[in-house]
Amino acid sequence: MQQGSFDQSTSRNLSNIDIEHRYRLLIETVQDYAIFMLDPSGNVTSWNPGAQRAKGYSPDEIVGRHFSVFYTDEDIAAGKPAQLLAAAASQGRVEDEGWRVRKDGSRLWANVVITAVHDQDGTLLGFAKITRDMTERxxxxxxxxxxxxxxxxxxxxxxxxxxxxxxxxxxxxxxxxxxxxxxxxxxxxxxxxxxxxxxxxxxxxxxxxxxxxxxxxxxxxxxxxxxPPVLDDLGLEAALEWMAEGFEQRYGVFVRCETRSEPLRLNDVAAISLYRVVQEALTNVARHAQANEVLVTLSADDGHCHLRIHDDGVGLPEGTTPRTDCFGLLGMHERISQLGGVLSVDSSPGRGVTITARVPLSRIMAQG
CATH class of the missing domain: 1.10.287 (Helix Hairpins)
Structure with missing residues (x-):
């Protein structure tokens, strides 16, 4: 063999080794995808860190076991693992999305791609399997x-x-x-x-x-x-004034309403949602606050509507964080969230409770 041919062959072999090394390094570095190989029967032959992170098995625990261990009992009974391998072998590639099972028995929603791997003669060597955890989505x-x-x-x-x-x-x-x-x-x-x-x-x-x-x-x-008929007839501002007057007559707690913007032409969903937030807040005042006065403020600026309800009652105890499942806060949060806004609650002992909602005007204004 001539020296030049030897050098070219050596260079080619080194190049192949370098490519294989880089490929293996890439697979080992990936954390967000489970990438592993199966033999033609579906037994695991390789296992990357992403697979261990997603499914909970170490390489020693999973290599050599059949990949059906990742599937639910329902899918196993329906023969799904075998069907996917058969589809990949005949079509070259198959994609699936559904529930999979981790080592601890918990479930993840996974997007799976199985690709058949053949040698130069077309003989099936096994399958490459890539799984992405889509549970959060x-x-x-x-x-x-x-x-x-x-x-x-x-x-x-x-x-x-x-x-x-x-x-x-x-x-x-x-x-x-x-x-x-x-x-x-x-x-x-x-x-x-x-x-x-x-x-x-x-x-x-x-x-x-x-x-x-x-x-x-x-x-x-x-x-x-x-x-309240006044909400449909005269709008949110008038409805809040009417509510405040009725609340004061029934409970003896003075409620002052301030509107710091031009009257808002709200759509029906927004008007009743903001009205219900104030109604629920006043209900909490009557039940828990021991307040003498409540201030309800409605304003609009910088593309947002701002609603604020503040009472001068006893407030919440030191270190207490209001739970969203208490005092109707869950309903308030849901109503404001559905309008694309954010609701917050602030309180301290002896300084009352302040509920603030901030909603984009683009989501709540009436059309036309």
Whole structure:
């Protein structure tokens, strides 16, 4: 052999070794993907750090075992591992996405690509398998779907409450008014005809009249709590003033409303959502705050709507972090989140509680 041919062969062999070394180094460096090889029967023959991180097995624990160990019992019963290998062998490559099982029994949502590996003669040597853990993305998608479903449920509930409020006001309210008018007519007739011994009966009728008045007031209050007509007729600012006045009359706590911007033309979902946040916050004040005064502030600037409810009550104990599942905070967070905004709660002992919501105007303004 000539020296030149020997040098070229050596150089080629060294080049191949260098490429193989770089390839192996690349596989060993990857952490975000599980990359490993299978023999033609599906047994694991190699295992990179990404695979150990994703599935929990060390190389000693998994090399030599069949890759079906990564699949759920349902998929194994359905023959899925064998079907994927058969598809990869016939098509050259197959991709799948679904639940896989880690060493500790927990599940991950994985995107999997299996590629058949052949030699120069076309003989099947095995399979290269690349797995990406998509669990977090799957959870985010599920949360988005749940949030969307929650928004639909809330909207359906608001529509139902609006319908019930209208029926209470229009139907039951009118019947109570008709009953009161009839009773007043009978009272006037009896006052003219009965003798002195019938005056006690007349007083009973007047007591019933007072009870009907109280019933009518309760029906109006219940209907307004379900869906305040002023919100649909005059907007959020007027509805907040109306709510504040009613709250002060019922609980003796002064509520001051301040609007620091031009009246906002909000869409229906935004108006009722912000209204419900204030309503829930005032409910918490009545139940827990022992406050004398509440300030509700609505303003808009730099492309955002700002809602702030502050009370001068006892506040939360030192070191206490308000849990989102307490005091209606979960509902508040959901409503503001569905508007694309952020809600925060701040409190300290003796300095009350401040609830602040910040919502982009682009998400809440009425169209047209």
């Amino acid at each position: 799957r959870r985010l998608e599920e949360l988005e779907r749940a949030s969307g479903a929650s928004a639909l449920v809330q909207q359906a509930r608001e529509n139902e409450q609006k319908r019930i409020a209208r029926e209470l006001h229009d139907d039951l309210g009118q019947q109570i008014t008709a009953l009161k008018m009839t009773l007043a007519l009978h009272e006037a007739e009896m006052a003219q005809r009965v003798r002195k011994e019938g005056l006690g009966l007349l007083r009973s009728i007047r007591e019933i009249d007072g009870q009907i008045d109280a019933m009518a007031t309760s029906v109006r209050r219940i209907a307004s709590d379900l869906r």
